[in-house]
Amino acid sequence: MTNLLIVDDEIEIGNFLSHLFKSKGFNVKVVNSGKEFSKIDFSRSNFHAAMIDLKLPDADGLTLLKDLKKQQPACKAVIMTGYSTIHTAVEAIKLGASDYIEKPFDDIDILEKQIDQLLISTGSTTRQQINDLANKIGLIIGKTPGMNQLIETAYKVAGKNVIVLIEGETGTGKEVLARFIHGASQRNNEPFIGVNCGAITESLLESELFGHEKGAFTGASHLRKGLFEIASKGTLFLDEVAEATHSIQVKLLRVLETREFMRVGSENTLHTNTRLVAASNVNLQEAVQQKKFREDLFYRLNVVHLNIPPLRERKEDIPQLIQHLLQRHTNNSITFSDDALKVLQGYRWPGNIRELSNFVTRVVTLSDSADAIITPANLPLAINAGTPIKQTEQADLELHMEGFLQSWVEKTLSAFEQKEEIDLEEVLAQIKQLESVVGKAFIKRTLKETHGNRRETAKRLQITMRKLRYILNEKNESN
Ligand SMILES: Nc1ncnc2c1ncn2[C@@H]1O[C@H](COP(=O)(O)OP(=O)(O)OP(=O)(O)O)[C@@H](O)[C@H]1O
Ligand SMILES: [Mg+2]
Incomplete structure (x- = not known):
């Protein structure tokens, strides 16, 4: 019983x-x-x-x-x-x-x-449902307890009609999570529609959200339904909600309080039943303190608050994420060596999973063969150095060692100054990395100067061709 x-x-x-x-x-x-x-x-x-x-x-x-x-x-x-x-x-x-x-x-x-x-x-059937849906959406949950709990909470509240606010740094997967919530709700056969509050002008955003009557303003040649109307049975994803102007914030507050709104240029009130998921990569509470965001709107949005951790706090998930991102590109069986994965786990990833995804795309595009094994020597200097750089500077940095050397010296000196818990193996691994990165940089620069002539490059650098191939990681030294 x-x-x-x-x-x-x-x-x-x-x-x-x-x-x-x-x-x-x-x-x-x-x-x-x-x-x-x-x-x-x-x-x-x-x-x-x-x-x-x-x-x-x-x-x-x-x-x-x-x-x-x-x-x-x-x-x-x-x-x-x-x-x-x-x-x-x-x-x-x-x-x-x-x-x-x-x-x-x-x-x-x-x-x-x-x-x-x-x-x-039972706990396990829910877990299975969560995993199946995550697979379908392409969301990697990973191993960290924080992320697992977050997804479980998201799954449990998805079935309720409450507003969800997702916060997280850029590229952490806010939109993917919003799609997961939609997929886990009873609305999953209805539309999921996203709108970025920061990407368009205030008046465009207003008519995007609420629609407009024919002739409401110059250029309004047709009646247009707004997203609160179109997504009435589904989910409306309000991305970058912190970017909404004051006047849009007032209008959003009204529709959240009353579920009613008017098309631009109309006096008729319409009703919406949409489920709202909002996202922000700035901390909304801080935006409220700085008077940039309305407090009342914040409380309306902040019913269920999900905060996605940055990638640097879920490093153990990097191998699985890379595997998933590689599968997005067809016809490749590229793998990463354990050392390379270690280096990637040591990098800060300021652009989070989006940056990781761009990185994987670059690897796939630049790889010589479809079954290449990526080693630390194949990784960009900035990632080897553990210091983030702007992507536009990436190519330059390939030949520019200053940043790498500085951070290497800092890391090594600070390891030396530290009296307890010294991991000498780690320090020695760093020295090997320095050798490899610096060697590669010299060769690459010289290759550029010689328009890719390897023999000439080896001659100028006074090394053998075998050594050149070794440094470029093309062959083992013993070969
Ligand atoms: N958990 C995850 N599993 C697999 N892929 C993910 C995951 N999270 C994010 N991604 C991928 O990373 C990229 C960025 O994700 P998304 O657009 O959801 O991030 P975001 O937080 O909305 O970023 P922004 O703040 O820049 O809008 C996408 O390519 C997405 O597919
Ligand atoms: Mg986004």
């Missing part, structure tokens, strides 16, 4: 839920306060599911949830919440709650379904 625990201070709700689930054959225990909860002897009762009210007069639902999960990790917990506390309900999901239910319950069928689903879905 299924054992269900209900924690709610409202006696009526406790009675109602108890009656509802007893009639379905459940064994139900109701407690009305934190104090009663603390008296439960968990060694004697084994709960399969729990419904916990977020606000109790003598306790906080989140604390009870944590306590319950500690005592009985396998117990599925659902948080009951009023609209004003959805934000906290999302926190509860991050703490291990499986779901949340909004009070008042307006549809008992939905409530029953939620509990049924909760009891059938």
Whole structure:
């Protein structure tokens, strides 16, 4: 028999839920306060599911949830919440709650379904669904606990109609995550439409979002539907939302509060049912403090907040990401040596996964053969040096060693000054890297001067042809 625990201070709700689930054959225990909860002897009762009210007069639902999960990790917990506390309900999901239910319950069928689903879905089936969807979307979840938890939260809230705000540095995958949320929602057969608030002028953005009537302004030769209308059943992705001007922010606030809007040049109010996912690569809370973003709009958007970590905080995922990015290019079986992967993991990747993707594209385009093995010597100087550079400077830097040398000297000196935890192997590996990078730079420059004449290059540099090939990593020295 299924054992269900209900924690709610409202006696009526406790009675109602108890009656509802007893009639379905459940064994139900109701407690009305934190104090009663603390008296439960968990060694004697084994709960399969729990419904916990977020606000109790003598306790906080989140604390009870944590306590319950500690005592009985396998117990599925659902948080009951009023609209004003959805934000906290999302926190509860991050703490291990499986779901949340909004009070008042307006549809008992939905409530029953939620509990049924909760009891059938084991952790592993949800995990499988998440992985299948991520595969379909082309989203690599990877190994880091932070990213895994983020995706799980995203998956759980996707089915709710709440607004999601995604923050993260440029290129971390905000749009990919927005598509994942759309794919995990019941709206996945409806359109997913994105608009970048920073890419077009204010008036264009206004008519893009809300539409316009014929003749609303010069050039408005036809009636045009706005995205709030077109994506009414689907998901509207508001990218770079921090870039929206003050006047657009006011209009967005209105539509989020009332779900109503007007086309430019029209007095008729229209209704929208769209699900909004907003993204920003600047910290919106800071933008509010700097008075660049409206506080009220921020609170409207910040119901579910997902913060994607930068790539440098999920370095262990770099090999898997590279593998995925290589597969986007057909007809290649390029691989990276372990050393090369190590170097790539040591780089800061300021442009995150987008920069990694551009890097992989470059490797595929520049590789001599489709089954090349990429070693550290094939990597750009900046990546070898671990210092980010602007992409436009990349080619120049190939011949320009200053940055590399400076950072190499700094790294080596700081390792020398450090008295504890010295990894000499690491230092020696760096010295080898220096040899390889510098050697390559000399050869490349000379090759350029000699218009690619290798014999002439070897002569000028007073090395053998074999040594030249070795430095260019074309052959082992022993060959
Ligand atoms: N988790 C991921 N798995 C696989 N590919 C990813 C992942 N995240 C991002 N990418 C890839 O990285 C690139 C950038 O992703 P996306 O456009 O979603 O980033 P963004 O955060 O929206 O960037 P920006 O702030 O510049 O708009 C895309 O090519 C995308 O497919
Ligand atoms: Mg983007």
